[in-house]
Amino acid sequence: xxxxxxxxxxxxxxxxxxxxxxxxxxxxxxxxxxxxxxxxxxxxxxxxxxxxxxxxxxxxxxxxxxxxxxxxxxxxxxxxxxxxxxxxxxxxxxxxxxxxxxxxxxxxxxxxxx
Amino acid sequence: xxxxxxxxxxxxxxxxxxxxxxxxxxxxxxxxxxxxxxxxxxxxxxxxxxxxxxxxxxxxxxxxxxxxxxxxxxxxxxxxxxxxxxxxxxxxxxxxxxxxxxxxxxxxxxxxx
Numbered sequence: 001x002x003x004x005x006x007x008x009x010x011x012x013x014x015x016x017x018x019x020x021x022x023x024x025x026x027x028x029x030x031x032x033x034x035x036x037x038x039x040x041x042x043x044x045x046x047x048x049x050x051x052x053x054x055x056x057x058x059x060x061x062x063x064x065x066x067x068x069x070x071x072x073x074x075x076x077x078x079x080x081x082x083x084x085x086x087x088x089x090x091x092x093x094x095x096x097x098x099x100x101x102x103x104x105x106x107x108x109x110x111x112x113x114x
Numbered sequence: 115x116x117x118x119x120x121x122x123x124x125x126x127x128x129x130x131x132x133x134x135x136x137x138x139x140x141x142x143x144x145x146x147x148x149x150x151x152x153x154x155x156x157x158x159x160x161x162x163x164x165x166x167x168x169x170x171x172x173x174x175x176x177x178x179x180x181x182x183x184x185x186x187x188x189x190x191x192x193x194x195x196x197x198x199x200x201x202x203x204x205x206x207x208x209x210x211x212x213x214x215x216x217x218x219x220x221x222x223x224x225x226x227x
Contacts, residue, residue, distance in 0.1 A: 032213075032214050032215075034215070036218075042220060042221065043204055043218045043219050043220045043221040044158075044204065044206075044218040044221075045218070046215060046217065049215060051213075089157070089158070093214040093215075093216070095214070099146055099163055099165055099171075099210075100146070100208060100210075100214035100216070101160060101163070102158075102160070102216050104157045104158045105157060106157040107157055
């Protein structure tokens, strides 16, 4: 079955540091890939997505490139801010019979210190 | 634009009591609807999804049930809560005709005591 593996946290960085959160996946077909962010006490927000190989999703300074050859979708940001502190989830979506379903990684807690 | 709301936001319930969490979507029609659970320190688990009124698919056996009485309303229920039902419950929706992106509500914290 489908699965998503992302680096375990927690990750602690200083403000303006470079961020990478690794994500790899296994899928039976050709999935779409997503990063969601969960701020403390809130639901999940879509951060960015990519639907085909070599696509780059980007939003709020975050980027991730769909790498089919390495089955990866690593999240990067050049300069993190304290407000980026949150849990980040990598996910894939495949069509399964009657519906698209998301498979999530376990999440990576990011803490950015001033 | 589309919006999704779920309530209550926080709930503390005794073991053995019933549960009802409600979710509604506005600004779209015939959405796919989902209930996910996020247990403490763990990832998200899909509990139920629905592609239409009265159509419910269960992903995992459990103490919970779901219903879709109206096109944009999705309800998560239990007759008797267990301690293990504690967690963060997230309702979500997607537009079946516009791709596979799933959008989440604000979540409901359930603590069973």
